[in-house]
Amino acid sequence: MATLETRDLHTYFGQVRAVDGVDLDVKDGEFIVLLGASGSGKTTLMRTIAGLERPTSGEVYIGGRLANRLPPKTRNIAMVFQSYALYPHKTAYRNIAFPLQALRMPTDKIRSRVSWAANLLSIGHLLDRKPRALSGGERQRVALARALVREPAIFLMDEPLSNLDAKLRHSARRELKRLHRETGVTTIYVTHDQVEAMGLGERVAVMNAGRIEQIGAPLDIYRNPVNTFVAQFMGSPPMNLVLRNGTLIGFHAEDFFPRGRGPGSGDMEQLTFRVVQVEELGSEVLVYGYVAEDEREPPPEVLATLPTALVSGYIAEGAEYPFEVPHRAIRRFDPATGLRED
Numbered sequence: 001m002a003t004l005e006t007r008d009l010h011t012y013f014g015q016v017r018a019v020d021g022v023d024l025d026v027k028d029g030e031f032i033v034l035l036g037a038s039g040s041g042k043t044t045l046m047r048t049i050a051g052l053e054r055p056t057s058g059e060v061y062i063g064g065r066l067a068n069r070l071p072p073k074t075r076n077i078a079m080v081f082q083s084y085a086l087y088p089h090k091t092a093y094r095n096i097a098f099p100l101q102a103l104r105m106p107t108d109k110i111r112s113r114v115s116w117a118a119n120l121l122s123i124g125h126l127l128d129r130k131p132r133a134l135s136g137g138e139r140q141r142v143a144l145a146r147a148l149v150r151e152p153a154i155f156l157m158d159e160p161l162s163n164l165d166a167k168l169r170h171s172a173r174r175e176l177k178r179l180h181r182e183t184g185v186t187t188i189y190v191t192h193d194q195v196e197a198m199g200l201g202e203r204v205a206v207m208n209a210g211r212i213e214q215i216g217a218p219l220d221i222y223r224n225p226v227n228t229f230v231a232q233f234m235g236s237p238p239m240n241l242v243l244r245n246g247t248l249i250g251f252h253a254e255d256f257f258p259r260g261r262g263p264g265s266g267d268m269e270q271l272t273f274r275v276v277q278v279e280e281l282g283s284e285v286l287v288y289g290y291v292a293e294d295e296r297e298p299p300p301e302v303l304a305t306l307p308t309a310l311v312s313g314y315i316a317e318g319a320e321y322p323f324e325v326p327h328r329a330i331r332r333f334d335p336a337t338g339l340r341e342d
């Protein structure tokens with residue numbers, strides 16, 4: 001296991017600043033999620049840490065040691081990508097054993113390490129099968145086992161679950177968490193999926209245009225975004241933003257209630273909600289519309305998620321209602337810079 005640090009790391013491809021000044025501190029044994037839209041530089045950052053891209057400037061430290069000049073092989077980093085790249089003609093066992101054979105490890109030691117990794121990932125019964133006889137989820141577990149057998153100091157996972165369907169992703173996510181608990185390997189996990197980031201990470205780093213915009217506990221970022229980019233990126237649904245009296249006020253859909261019907265007490269911001277669409281999902285109702293007081297033309301969409309029992313038969317499409325948000329749930333942003341003001 002090891003710590004990982006980057007200091008003012010830049011990786012450019014000609015004019016493209018794929019990584020543009022990243023300072024990252026990952027503690028020994030930590031599981032950190034890197035969340036960003038497509039093209040924000042997540043993969044390039046991972047590849048630079050692994051030594052597959054040379055940084056334009058800045059440093060990478062692994063276990064406190066400057067790694068810039070170390071070749072990828074000696075960094076003791078294992079990478080798992082969304083395409084698992086298993087060898088199609090080798091059995092699962094031989095795929096997993098391959099990195100150890102490359103190290104010329106004795107056969108009995110290889111056998112015990114493969115069986116350890118296979119047990120951790122519950123694939124002991126699949127070791128004789130070739131990849132084409134495995135499901136997507138099983139292949140992904142074989143790829144994880146292959147990455148794990150070498151006992152890497154650091155795991156880099158680049159969207160390893162993106163080939164799985166939604167149900168399998170959910171169970172694979174729980175499995176990855178368990179795997180991390182049991183092995184304690186320092187892990188950086190890349191995703192563009194907010195739900196995955198909220199559910200997996202002890203800490204999440206939100207990336208945009210080659211930079212880390214904010215890093216912290218997922219709920220803390222969700223509640224206290226440092227700027228409008230993070231506010232609109234983190235969470236599903238993300239924060240509502242309304243321009244009122246020259247300030248952007250942000251609040252979450254679950255804090256936006258018909259006047260007098262919410263659980264909140266204390267000071268309230270009063271807003272007029274023009275309802276455009278209502279979606280009844282069973283336990284809750286999603287209400288889409290816009291705030292009449294918004295000073296922008298046209299006003300952007302705003303969402304309220306309300307318990308069904310609270311609004312059943314009360315909210316209709318095309319109508320206008322008095323709504324309110326508790327002041328303590330409101331975050332303020334500068335409309336010019338997008339930065340938090342309170």
Ligand SMILES: Nc1ncnc2c1ncn2[C@@H]1O[C@H](COP(=O)(O)OP(=O)(O)OP(=O)(O)O)[C@@H](O)[C@H]1O
Binds near residue numbers: 016038
């Ligand atoms: N080898 C390369 N040559 C030139 N430009 C590149 C290269 N690799 C990446 N880029 C550019 O660098 C930027 C960051 O790409 P990167 O793949 O790191 O983003 P990402 O966040 O991982 O995206 P995705 O989620 O789509 O994989 C993009 O603008 C991309 O086009």
